[in-house]
Amino acid sequence: MEKHTVYSLHTSLCYTEVMKYELEQVVAAAIKDLYDVEVVVELTRPEEQFGDFATNVALQLAKRLGKNPREIGEAVAEKLRGNEQFTELSVAGPGFLNMRLHDITLLGALEAESAKTLKGKTVLLEYSDPNPFKPLHAGHLYTTLVGDTIARLVEHAGAKTIRLNFGGDVGLHAGKSMWAIVRALGGEYPEKLADIAEAERPAWLGARYVEGNNAYEEDDTAKQAIVTANKRAYALHDTNDHESAFAQIYWTCRQWSYDYFATLYTQLQVVPFDRFIPESEVTPLGLETVRAQLEKGVFVQSDGPVVFRGEDQGLHTRVFINSEGLPTYETKDVGLSLTKWRDYHFDESIIITANEQMQYMQVVLAAIHAFAPEPADRTRHLTHGVVKLQGGVKMSSRKGNIVTALEILEAARVAGEASGTDPNEETILAAVKYAFAKNRIGGDIVYDPLESIALEGNSGPYLQYAHARARSILAKSPAESHALPKDVQLEADERSLVRTLSQYVEAVDRATAELMPHHICTYLYELAQAFNRFYENNRVIGDEREQIRLGLVSQYAATLKQGLELLGIHAPERM
RNA sequence: GCGCCCGUAGCUCAGUGGAUAGAGUACUUGGCUUCGAACCAAGGGGUCGUAGGUUCAAAUCCUGCCGGGCGUACCA
Numbered sequence: 001m002e003k004h005t006v007y008s009l010h011t012s013l014c015y016t017e018v019m020k021y022e023l024e025q026v027v028a029a030a031i032k033d034l035y036d037v038e039v040v041v042e043l044t045r046p047e048e049q050f051g052d053f054a055t056n057v058a059l060q061l062a063k064r065l066g067k068n069p070r071e072i073g074e075a076v077a078e079k080l081r082g083n084e085q086f087t088e089l090s091v092a093g094p095g096f097l098n099m100r101l102h103d104i105t106l107l108g109a110l111e112a113e114s115a116k117t118l119k120g121k122t123v124l125l126e127y128s129d130p131n132p133f134k135p136l137h138a139g140h141l142y143t144t145l146v147g148d149t150i151a152r153l154v155e156h157a158g159a160k161t162i163r164l165n166f167g168g169d170v171g172l173h174a175g176k177s178m179w180a181i182v183r184a185l186g187g188e189y190p191e192k193l194a195d196i197a198e199a200e201r202p203a204w205l206g207a208r209y210v211e212g213n214n215a216y217e218e219d220d221t222a223k224q225a226i227v228t229a230n231k232r233a234y235a236l237h238d239t240n241d242h243e244s245a246f247a248q249i250y251w252t253c254r255q256w257s258y259d260y261f262a263t264l265y266t267q268l269q270v271v272p273f274d275r276f277i278p279e280s281e282v283t284p285l286g287l288e289t290v291r292a293q294l295e296k297g298v299f300v301q302s303d304g305p306v307v308f309r310g311e312d313q314g315l316h317t318r319v320f321i322n323s324e325g326l327p328t329y330e331t332k333d334v335g336l337s338l339t340k341w342r343d344y345h346f347d348e349s350i351i352i353t354a355n356e357q358m359q360y361m362q363v364v365l366a367a368i369h370a371f372a373p374e375p376a377d378r379t380r381h382l383t384h385g386v387v388k389l390q391g392g393v394k395m396s397s398r399k400g401n402i403v404t405a406l407e408i409l410e411a412a413r414v415a416g417e418a419s420g421t422d423p424n425e426e427t428i429l430a431a432v433k434y435a436f437a438k439n440r441i442g443g444d445i446v447y448d449p450l451e452s453i454a455l456e457g458n459s460g461p462y463l464q465y466a467h468a469r470a471r472s473i474l475a476k477s478p479a480e481s482h483a484l485p486k487d488v489q490l491e492a493d494e495r496s497l498v499r500t501l502s503q504y505v506e507a508v509d510r511a512t513a514e515l516m517p518h519h520i521c522t523y524l525y526e527l528a529q530a531f532n533r534f535y536e537n538n539r540v541i542g543d544e545r546e547q548i549r550l551g552l553v554s555q556y557a558a559t560l561k562q563g564l565e566l567l568g569i570h571a572p573e574r575m
Numbered sequence: 576g577c578g579c580c581c582g583u584a585g586c587u588c589a590g591u592g593g594a595u596a597g598a599g600u601a602c603u604u605g606g607c608u609u610c611g612a613a614c615c616a617a618g619g620g621g622u623c624g625u626a627g628g629u630u631c632a633a634a635u636c637c638u639g640c641c642g643g644g645c646g647u648a649c650c651a
Contacts, residue, residue, distance in 0.1 A: 046594080056593055062631070069631080093594040094632075131651070172650055279651095305649050314578075319649040329651050359579060359646050385580090386644090390587080421613090439588065442580075444644075446587060451600075455613040458588090458599045462613065469611050476610065522589060525598080532614055541610045575613090 019109045020053070020506070023085070027055060027097075030079040035065055035072075045503060051088065051098040052106060052499060058095040069095030103495065107486045109502040110555060114509055116158030123159040124340055125151045127352035128265075128273070131168040132257035133177035135206035136264060138387040139354060141405035142445070145436050145568070146384050147352045148270040149517040152566050154350070157512045162274045162344055166336055167261075169254050169278040170237065171329065175230025176212030177205065179222065181249060182229070184208060190248035202260040205253060206404075227324070234326060237280040254278075264405060269429060270568060277339065279332045286335025287327050289371075290320050298370045308367040318363045333364045341375035349379040350515075355442070358383050382515060385444035387436075390451070408432060408447065415449035423453055427461050430569045434460025437567050438521035458525045460569055463560060466528040467571040470557035476541050477550055484551030491545070493534045497552055500530040504559050508566065517567060524563045531556050 024041040031039050039057055046054035058073035065072065073091035080089050080099070088100035101109075127147025130140050147163075155161045168174065185192045196204050215222035232246055241247040258276070265272065290306060293299055299306050304323035308330070310316045320330045327335075340349055351361065361381045369376035389403065403411075412431045416423035423431070435452035439445045455461050474482060490498060507523035510516075531553075540549040561571040 044593090050594080054594090056632095059593070059631075096594065129651090134651090168651065302648080307648060316578080316647055318647095322649040324649085326649090328649065332651095353651095354645090355580065356645055357651080360651085362579090383580090443588095444581085448587070448600095451587075454600090456599090457613095465611085465613055469613085473610055518589080522598085529598090529615095533616095535610085536612090536615045539610070543610095575611095 019105070019112055023053060023099075024055075026083060026085075027057065027076065027080065030076050031057065031061070034075055034079055035061070037061070037064065045506070046096070046098060048496065048499065050092060050096070051090070051100040052502075053101070054096050054098045056096055058091070058097055062095065073097045103490045103498075104487055106490075106495070106498055106502060107484070107488070110484070110498065112502075112505045114156060114505055114512070117512070118154060119158030121159045121347040122162065122344060123154050124162045124164060124344055124346045124349040125154065125352070126164040126166055126336075126340075126350070127151075129166045129353065130257075130261055131171075131173055132254045132278075133169075133174050133205060134209050134257075135202065135402060136261070136405045137402040138389075138405060138408050138447070141268075141408055141432070142387045142436050143352060143354065143384065144265070144268065144270060144405075145433055146441060146517075148268075148568050149433075149437055149566070150350065150352065150382070150515055151271060152568060153508075153512045153515065153517060156508070156566060159347075162346075163271060164340070165261075165273040165276045167276065167278055168329070168332075170230075170233050170280045170283065171332075172216075172226070172230055173209065173213075174233050174250075175226045175228075176216055177209045177253070178212075178233055178246075178250060179226045179229040180208040180212035180215065181205075181253060182246070183211075185249070188245035188249065190245050190252060193249065193252050201256045205256060231324070231326065234280075234283075237283070267409075267425075269570075277336060279329075279336075282335030282339045283327055283332050284335070285338055286331040286333070287321070289334055289338060290327070290331050293367075293371050296371070298367065308363060310363045310366060313366055315363045315366055316359060318360070320367070330360075330364050330367070333361075334368055337364075337368050337375055337379065338372065341372065346375075346378060349375065350382060351379065352382045352384070355383045355385055357381075382441065384441045388444055388446045390446055390448035408449075411449040412453045416453040419450065419454070421453070421455065423461070426570055426572060427464065427575070428453070430460030430464050430564075432460075433567060433569050434463065434521065437517050440518050441516055458521075461575075463524055463528060463564060464569070464572055465575055466531070467557055467560045467564070468573060468575040470531070470553050470560070471573045473540055473553050474550065474557065477546075479550070482547075482550040482554035484555050485548060488548055490548075491538075493538050494545075494548065494552060497530050497534045497556065500527050501552075501555055501559055504563065508563070511566075520563050520566055524560060527556070527559065527563075 020043050024043050027041045028039055031037060039061065041055055041057050043053040043055050058069045058076065061072055062069035070091050073095045076097055077089035077091055080086060085102055085105045086099050087102050090098050092098055125147060128140065128144040130136050151161050151163055182188055212226060216226050233250060236244070236247045236250060242251060290299055294301065294306055299308050299320055305319040306321035307317050307319050310318065318330055319328050321327055340346060353361070358381065365376050365379060409428055409432060412428045413423060416428070431452040435447055436445065438458065451457065452459060453461060455465055503523065507519050511519040538549065540546060540553060543549060564571045
């Protein structure tokens, strides 16, 4: 995670978990008593055979105290044996102190709630960022879902979140599209756009972009015309032109894109964005700022373009205003950052994009830092890899052989139907969302539709099923609530499940602290396995321990549901 | 060339200073007249890219090398 951080964070995302924290203090106090040394005790979760918590402090202290680590461990264990929260303290291996909690303490741990580490903070999240006039591909789907999940985590930690969507409605790509659109219409005839059926619009626009892109590379005359179209698109914003034929085409097609994005976001059931910021909106502020800072020497005019020299800081040099006098993406990002700062005065601003923009963003933030250090320092750039398809199909936006966002969803549906199930929308969404969420953010991911939709294995549909199955057990009991008693003695299999349940908050807090949602996936799958092992050998309905076990099942179902919701996945009652 | 990221089981991935490196999938085997078997149990499968170094302890930190991806001034 640190590797992706450009500047140190203004806001610390560290976390605490109450019971664990208290136990750490207890152990630290025991050590202080014994050896009169201050030490930070960190409790970890060992394999079940070793206990509920473990610590390696004895190993760490061995050198400092000049004592045998096992000897230290044994002394600390002895010191703690009077504490009724523990039922067993032992030293194992090279000197690990393993501790087993009293059942009541363990059950009490289920009451823990996630630390509200961001309470009172305003956190901006910018993600998805599709460009009007360009098609939405699988990568956009990934980045949208990553952003949605991270925003949910930040919100869960108590922050006031503001979800922002930045889109390039001006720029070379818009010029390419506009050139091809006008050509396809046989001239600047906006009325002809009405001939294109609503359902065809996204694909039609996508095809125009590909045409424009190819023409730009292959045909010098077209290239010149595209550069002109690009300038005209900028100009119509400057003059607020909604009247000319060119402007009418531009605004209509831009709206088609936004309508198409809205449809997709609705279909994905992501939390709605608070604000869409088109590039055209922040371009003037960006240009104004870069020009002003050019005079102050932050930027330099070099052979035509205005650049920021990143070499001094080990970064690239990048163009902010090109030789045509037009702002590049860099300048728009300057405008965007300052707009965010002006409008929200955020505590932290998180920008989520693909890896390819990592070094680019470092340059932009370094430039902003030169004249606006506070927003730059509070900005954090998170990056993720690209989506590849199982089977090695390589996607390229160049020639238009991309996999669109909708085709990914369709692939999941087809795979489901082919394997004999008939997945509904909810299952398809769960399949895709979970498949994208379960890998650590940063690396490329390989999407396998068949594996994602599969009902067995580590998949979204499997966890939905696990939830539905638990709920169906509860439905057999007439009782309305199934509260788990907090003062019971647990049988071994029950205890094992409670132990895993007690780790939920730690998993969520870790995911939040690291902004790595995959920790939740890893945990939820382990939890489902823990439950299945319990359920395999233990009767619930009709057993003399029915009340306790219904409480366990209820707690398990609720935990699964909460975890899935953090991933944006609905947990159905039935499947 | 330089910079950033990555390399763990056949495949897809967890694990990022600690105990015998774990899951899923695929393969082999056993378990349903009983609460949803979309499950469970067992087995085979690893020079953690490679060579050094640091450490009581390295898949994890440092260095070199090999292999891959991305970036590297007027795209975003």
